[in-house]
Amino acid sequence: MSRLSQEFDAVYFDLDGVLYRGLVAVTGAAETVSELVRSGCTVAYVTNNASRTPGEVASHLHELGIPAAANEVITSxxxxxxxxxxxxxxxxxxxxxxxxxxxxxxxxxxxxxxxxxxxxxxxxxxxxxxxxxxxxxxxxxxxxxxxxxxxxxxxxxxxxxxxxxxxxxxxxxxxxxxxxxxxxxxGGKPDRSMMEQTMAAFPAEAPLLVGDRYDTDVAAGIAAGMSTMLVLSGVSTPADVWASKIRAGYLGESVQDLITEYVGPQKSTDGYCCGEAKAEYLVTESVVRATGGTRLERLRAADSLKWSLVEHVGLDPFAGGHISLDLGEQ
Incomplete structure (x- = not known):
């Protein structure tokens, strides 16, 4: 296992729901970004929120303990x-x-x-x-x-x-x-223009776009041909992960998962496993059930199984009878 951040030489962060919610920082955001900067990783901030200037955004990030300069912020x-x-x-x-x-x-x-x-x-x-x-x-x-x-x-x-x-x-x-x-x-994500401008200003061989929405952040990363990470600290929920018709390359509870040991999903004999979690497709119940481990491990395993059903079996979870997700949560 290794840290996910070690796989990339630049991280482009969405802001609302990723590094903060309103005026409050997401737990671990300052620590995560600071560690990335110390390691030499290029960091930029790419926001669809048009209400503030880059300078105001950078000042807000500084108040939250997140290192940022106005020229590192690109707004819609x-x-x-x-x-x-x-x-x-x-x-x-x-x-x-x-x-x-x-x-x-x-x-x-x-x-x-x-x-x-x-x-x-x-x-x-x-x-x-x-x-x-x-x-x-x-x-x-x-x-x-x-x-x-x-x-x-x-x-x-x-x-x-x-x-x-x-x-x-x-x-x-x-x-x-x-x-x-x-x-x-x-102007904003998912339109290609925003990510093209970001990559021109902050070039990288292996960039990662981190966001909290499929329809803007993940879609923008896919359109630009870069890796993507969806975090659950903002708008998206596990139900959104299951319902999405596009796939984020990585899933995290928050940006902290960039700097902790990354546990990725692996194919098993009867589905997918991730850490202590496993996900299986129960044909008679038309459900993918994930058990054990943490919520994130269960979700990573279930998401991989869903896309395996789509790509290799030809089964469409979105059509007809619909395949439901059971994460073992009430």
Whole structure:
């Protein structure tokens, strides 16, 4: 056994639900990142949350004991503004929906960032805790009038220290319902643009993307051809792991699993095992049952068995009768 971190020369971290939830650090996040940095591993922060500037994000990470510099942070606002540049000339007046992160990214790129919709030729829509109905309505009116529409990201939810809250994707859906069309571009994960920018800024031979969502983080890593790790400290649950139609290369309870001894799943005579856990497919019950070991070991074994059924047996857990998962939890 070895530490998972030893297999990679760069780790790109998502933030919300991975290193922190709201204002509170995920347990072990500071220790994990600090150890990676000490070992010489390249670390970068790649967030779909558009509400803050890279400097503000870095300051927040520092407050949580996590080493970070502003130039190590890539936000979906920055990528969205790059995409906007393909549709509108620098100097164009752009209506801002979202926090200061959206506004500053526009200003840094030479656009006129406006909270007044008059004379705006484009809309950049990102997350902000003070986004209002009027913001969404004014954006909708502009888009219906022909304005370019760029969304920073499509995350439907965002994890906080209190619970799961609506994310920018929920607000984008509201505007989509009003205007009857899709955005002209999306900056954040899973779009390739964000990871291409990250890899250009922080090149590596063996990078790992760590996130808490399949639909954005894991999908982005797969699209970019890099290894992925899904952690259960944010949005995703074991049920999401089982239901996902794409596969994360590694599963962890949190980022701490990067720097602890990694116990990987192994094929056994009747299924898969992982540490003290084993997973079997019970045909008559149409269930994959995992027993023994820790929850994470059971989940790793069950996930490997699921994908073995898909890839080698031709069985589709998602179709027809549906194969359920039993992790031995009530």
């Amino acid at each position: 606002s920055q990528v969205a503004v790059q995409i906007l540049g393909k549709h509108a000339p620098v100097g164009s007046r752009v209506f801002v929906v979202g926090g200061v992160g959206v506004e500053q990214a526009l200003l840094d790129a030479g656009f006129i960032a406006s909270r007044d919709p008059r004379d705006c030729v484009a809309v950049v829509q990102g997350f902000g805790p003070l986004v209002s109905w009027d913001d969404l309505a004014q954006a909708s009116y502009l888009i219906q009038g022909g304005a370019i529409w760029i969304a920073t990201n499509l995350d439907s939810t965002i994890p906080t220290q209190v619970g799961i809250a609506p994310g920018n994707g929920s607000f984008v859906t509201a505007v989509r319902n009003a205007v009857g069309r899709e955005p002209d571009g999306v």
